[in-house]
Amino acid sequence: MCGIVGYIGYREAWPIVLKGLKRLEYRGYDSAGIALMNNSGQHIYKKAGKVAVLEEFAEAHDKSGTSGMGHTRWATHGVPSDRNSHPHTSNNEKLSIIHNGIIENYATLKEELTNRGHEFKSDTDTEVLIHLIEEIQEIEQIDLLEAVRLALHEVNGAYAIVIMDKEHPDRLIAARKGSPMVIGVGNGEYFIASDATPIIEYTKNVIYLKDGEIALMTREDLLIKQLDNVIQTPLIQELELKLEMLEKGGFDHFMLKEIYEQPRSIKDCMRGRIYPEEGKVQLGGIKEFAEKLKNIDRIIIVACGTSWHAGLVGEYLIEEYARIPVEVEYASEFRYRNPIITEKDVVIAISQSGETADTMAAIEMAKERGATIFGICNVAGASIPRLTHAGVYTHAGPEIGVASTKAFTAQVTVLTLMAFYMAQQKGTITTSKLIELLTELDHIPEKIQVALESNDLIKEVAEKIKDSTNCLFLGRGSGFPVALEGALKLKEISYIHAEGYPAAEMKHGPIALIDEEMPVVFIATQNSSYEKVISNIQEVKARKGKVIAIVTQGDTEVKKMADYCIEIPDANEAFLPLIATIPLQLLSYHIAVMRGCNVDQPRNLAKSVTVE
Numbered sequence: 001m002c003g004i005v006g007y008i009g010y011r012e013a014w015p016i017v018l019k020g021l022k023r024l025e026y027r028g029y030d031s032a033g034i035a036l037m038n039n040s041g042q043h044i045y046k047k048a049g050k051v052a053v054l055e056e057f058a059e060a061h062d063k064s065g066t067s068g069m070g071h072t073r074w075a076t077h078g079v080p081s082d083r084n085s086h087p088h089t090s091n092n093e094k095l096s097i098i099h100n101g102i103i104e105n106y107a108t109l110k111e112e113l114t115n116r117g118h119e120f121k122s123d124t125d126t127e128v129l130i131h132l133i134e135e136i137q138e139i140e141q142i143d144l145l146e147a148v149r150l151a152l153h154e155v156n157g158a159y160a161i162v163i164m165d166k167e168h169p170d171r172l173i174a175a176r177k178g179s180p181m182v183i184g185v186g187n188g189e190y191f192i193a194s195d196a197t198p199i200i201e202y203t204k205n206v207i208y209l210k211d212g213e214i215a216l217m218t219r220e221d222l223l224i225k226q227l228d229n230v231i232q233t234p235l236i237q238e239l240e241l242k243l244e245m246l247e248k249g250g251f252d253h254f255m256l257k258e259i260y261e262q263p264r265s266i267k268d269c270m271r272g273r274i275y276p277e278e279g280k281v282q283l284g285g286i287k288e289f290a291e292k293l294k295n296i297d298r299i300i301i302v303a304c305g306t307s308w309h310a311g312l313v314g315e316y317l318i319e320e321y322a323r324i325p326v327e328v329e330y331a332s333e334f335r336y337r338n339p340i341i342t343e344k345d346v347v348i349a350i351s352q353s354g355e356t357a358d359t360m361a362a363i364e365m366a367k368e369r370g371a372t373i374f375g376i377c378n379v380a381g382a383s384i385p386r387l388t389h390a391g392v393y394t395h396a397g398p399e400i401g402v403a404s405t406k407a408f409t410a411q412v413t414v415l416t417l418m419a420f421y422m423a424q425q426k427g428t429i430t431t432s433k434l435i436e437l438l439t440e441l442d443h444i445p446e447k448i449q450v451a452l453e454s455n456d457l458i459k460e461v462a463e464k465i466k467d468s469t470n471c472l473f474l475g476r477g478s479g480f481p482v483a484l485e486g487a488l489k490l491k492e493i494s495y496i497h498a499e500g501y502p503a504a505e506m507k508h509g510p511i512a513l514i515d516e517e518m519p520v521v522f523i524a525t526q527n528s529s530y531e532k533v534i535s536n537i538q539e540v541k542a543r544k545g546k547v548i549a550i551v552t553q554g555d556t557e558v559k560k561m562a563d564y565c566i567e568i569p570d571a572n573e574a575f576l577p578l579i580a581t582i583p584l585q586l587l588s589y590h591i592a593v594m595r596g597c598n599v600d601q602p603r604n605l606a607k608s609v610t611v612e
């Protein structure tokens with residue numbers, strides 16, 4: 001959350017920073033701001049609202065300058081407003097800062113600084129940090145880099161910051177702890193950003209700043225040191241990202257593009273990992289732990305939001321095929337409990353961005369207690385893959401729509417592969433069974449393609465229920481996490497209150513909500529719980545609920561009772577979540593569009609949740 005971009009070089013900074021902020025808008029869109037340095041000094045433009053509002057506001061102003069920095073905000077401290085927008089300046093306005101994260105001890109620091117005469121212009125935690133830096137620099141009479149280093153020793157919390165100094169317009173200073181930062185290395189220029197998307201069209205050479213590092217960039221040079229003052233030798237890596245991946249490619253929204261990308265993203269996720277003819281799964285990322293997997297006691301999956309739903313699917317699959325007990329935990333709860341973790345546990349941390357703050361904290365705790373940690377992430381080089389012992393990337397490509405779609409199905413694909421891999425290592429599955437399952441899995445992308453073909457019908461269903469105020473999603477077995485994910489998608493982007501429930505639990509509460517106004521979406525495919533789900537549908541119909549059912553192609557039973565049926569291709573129960581999720585994504589998408597909601601940037605949400 002919160003996007004950061006900085007530039008110092010020979011080009012005009014404004015267009016680079018502005019375009020970068022648009023790319024990072026998925027991280028927050030409460031406000032945006034840019035600071036530029038030119039011959040007439042420092043110019044700061046900031047506005048509540050989206051980057052486009054800032055762009056319009058700055059239209060008639062001086063936007064020249066070859067160094068600058070910008071921020072797109074997801075507010076934590078202080079309402080979204082012009083005054084709380086970043087960049088923030090120091091007491092004498094000499095220094096300016098942009099920040100992603102939370103300064104947890106800001107209140108104490110602010111009180112102390114106020115007592116010493118500092119006047120604050122915003123309600124943010126961020127402004128406190130830049131005042132502190134300025135004060136340390138003045139008292140100690142040291143250069144800015146050293147003042148930043150000393151100030152960072154006094155703050156608790158998380159940060160990715162960029163600082164500019166009016167007196168040294170030829171420098172940018174950056175630092176990180178807990179929030180991501182990438183430096184782009186050009187010829188006579190440096191870029192800095194929360195992720196590589198603002199950098200990609202200028203250079204492919206990047207350095208991922210590590211936690212506890214500070215960087216000093218001039219046009220010619222880069223110096224990186226640790227908070228304890230030890231100079232680091234930066235590792236320059238080559239980006240694999242392509243520019244086309246960041247564009248809508250003819251779709252109205254990124255979310256729709258990403259829904260339609262799923263046949264390809266799942267194929268990419270499986271490439272080189274499954275060998276159907278041999279009945280073999282290869283996961284290079286966790287190969288080192290193949291022996292260990294034979295003797296583990298338990299798997300704990302930690303995740304948040306949609307990734308947590310993927311974890312529930314993983315629980316079904318790992319227990320079914322590898323016969324290892326699995327617990328699925330919300331990272332935010334797990335980290336603050338005193339969970340029992342031993343060296344014989346494997347913790348699987350799932351996060352699209354690889355930066356989720358709560359998941360990172362859960363990993364650190366489990367690591368300290370001796371567990372082996374695997375990661376399932378989408379963004380290469382992110383913090384979680386660097387924190388874990390081993391892991392498997394989802395390879396879904398950049399996901400820009402804030403509501404996760406292709407990242408979810410790719411996470412489920414990786415968990416499916418992990419379940420089969422563990423079963424293979426433990427000998428809980430025969431080669432002939434694996435040949436059968438992998439042969440089918442190999443064709444799942446084609447079945448997803450078929451599921452996508454129901455788009456027009458789904459649009460018609462969306463039209464019928466778009467004005468509802470509530471909606472229930474019910475499923476059993478691995479259809480339950482699909483129901484949870486369907487409900488989450490709907491509430492995230494259309495603001496309709498939606499609940500996902502195990503279908504049988506309905507009669508322990510939610511059934512009281514059912515009347516003719518209540519749409520109930522059932523995952524009613526022909527699998528082991530088909531008959532039971534049919535009974536649940538009857539119970540809803542008996543109370544005049546409106547039933548929308550996701551059914552197996554050719555189904556006749558459910559069709560007799562449901563108001564609307566959406567067919568998906570038949571598949572083994574293990575692969576049901578990969579296919580049944582597709583119509584629910586499309587349903588939410590169309591409802592949100594019909595309700596005039598901002599599908600790609602739903603209110604109050606942002607991607608890459610780098611704050612607790």
Ligand code: HGA
Nearest residue numbers: 001002075076077100101
């Ligand atoms: N705490 C700062 C930055 C917010 C942030 O990083 N959100 O993810 C603020 O509220 O402005």
